[in-house]
Amino acid sequence: MTSGVDIPLRHPAPDSEPERPTLKTIAAETGLAVATVSRALKDAPDIGEATKRRVREAATRLGYRPNRAGVRLRTGKTNVIALVLSTESDVMNHTSQLIYSIANALRGTAYHLIVTPYFPDQDPMDPIRYLVETESADAIILNQTKPEDPRVRYMTDRHFPFATHGRTDMGIEHSYYDFDNEAFGIAAVEALAAAGRKRLLLVPPPRTHSYARHMTTGFVQAAGAHGLAFEVLTTATSDSGGTAIEEAVMEHLANSTPRPDGLLCGSTTAAMAAVNAAERLGLVLGQDFDLVAKEAIRFLHRFRPDILVVHEDVREAGDFLARAVVAAVERRDTPAKQGLERPGSVDRGRDNKGGSS
Known part of the structure; x- marks a missing residue:
């Protein structure tokens, strides 16, 4: 005898998304502790390269993406590095290499790259102020420096991590990479x-x-x-x-x-x-x-x-600058990192x- 009442069975919608992978998912996949997984993804210096590679491969395979809102609430960080570029740059030959090399250096780390352009009729300070005041990034990389560069002074005064592709002449010690x-x-x-x-x-x-x-x-x-x-x-x-x-x-x-x-x-x-x-x-x-x-x-x-x-070698420049700003974000007492490429033949x-x- 039936009650005449149909009780629907609960099935997930056919187009529903699978549960989002977490640090616990990666830990279960690799057999490592959650804390170890977290530090490996942050490129912590006390985690071996083999372990980092194992964790990154598992994260990629599982489709792991950090919840950036949660990361910011826990750590106060965005895990974003901003590259601020003038639209007047030599895009065909120079800027494209710089973007590629910085992005490549950040692969497999907790950080990702955003590119913020500014235009010839725009104050170069505008994107810098926006990124710093809105806390939209953890660090900034900029190029086309001036001997007296107000962007460098602004970020130095606010203790905001940055590095420059090019030198200044301001008596301010900061991270840079330059071609001689x-x-x-x-x-x-x-x-x-x-x-x-x-x-x-x-x-x-x-x-x-x-x-x-x-x-x-x-x-x-x-x-x-x-x-x-x-x-x-x-x-x-x-x-x-x-x-x-x-x-x-x-x-x-x-x-x-x-x-x-x-x-x-x-x-x-x-x-x-x-x-x-x-x-x-x-x-x-x-x-x-x-x-x-x-x-x-x-x-x-x-x-x-x-x-x-x-x-x-702009690829070397981008790699150097990416590592310099990550070091500045994670170890603020690290001395400024500086590099100068001598031209070849x-x-x-x-x-x-x-x-x-």
């Missing part, structure tokens, strides 16, 4: 002098940036030491954009007597634009003029094999076996 652009300027002039060039032209970075001063100093000192005539382009910078650089260089070459026969460019975009400008005037690279540039991705020799190229593509690189 003064040494690059010297090496470039020496390569042009060795090629027999007598009248040099620098297409400099924006003059407000620290590395512009470094590059210009090396260029001027080396040109003077070799007794070479030299000029610094004033109508465009290496960040002006391809069209603006091309027009400025073409006008300068067309109206200069005698004409520069050795060019030094502060970016990949500037190098390509300058070559185009010279060729529009009927000049031949490697015959009528030589050009030296630096690049982060090996590309310029595929554009023109006769360009003289110095490679900048100047390379002409046609000198390599098999032609261009």
Whole structure:
């Protein structure tokens, strides 16, 4: 005999999500204590690399993602590293490598990367103030530093962890990684002098940036030491954009007597634009003029094999900066970490076996 009342059986909805993996789930999977799993995911120095790898692999396999709201409530941290970039950066060659290398260095750690851009008509302090005042990130990495950089002073005064891609001249000890652009300027002039060039032209970075001063100093000192005539382009910078650089260089070459026969460019975009400008005037690279540039991705020799190229290891820079800010977040008494990359040899593509690189 039945009561005539249907009691529905409770089945999970067919499209319901499985239970979200937790630290306990990973601990059960690996046979480790929850505390060990937690510290391994935070890249704690007292946990062995084999254990960290085992925990990370299990976390990836299980689809584990930390509950960031819970993490912030427990620790006051966001587990976010913010990379603040100008939209004027050389995205094709330089910035893309920086983003990749920082993100790659943070893989397998408790931290993830966000990229915060700012625009030419915007105060560079705006994104810094927002990130610090809203506590949207645990640390900031920024580039295109100035000798007197208000962003550096602001974060230093507030004891906010940060690192810079580039140096400052403020008497403030802080973490940075930089390419030795003064040494690059010297090496470039020496390569042009060795090629027999007598009248040099620098297409400099924006003059407000620290590395512009470094590059210009090396260029001027080396040109003077070799007794070479030299000029610094004033109508465009290496960040002006391809069209603006091309027009400025073409006008300068067309109206200069005698004409520069050795060019030094502060970016990949500037190098390509300058070559185009010279060729529009009927000049031949490697015959009528030589050009030296630096690049982060090996590309310029595929554009023109006769360009003289110095490679900048932006991947190493990104890895260094990521580790520096994580160390600052987790061990605030750690001394500032600083690195300086010396430029390698100047390379002409046609000198390599098999032609261009």
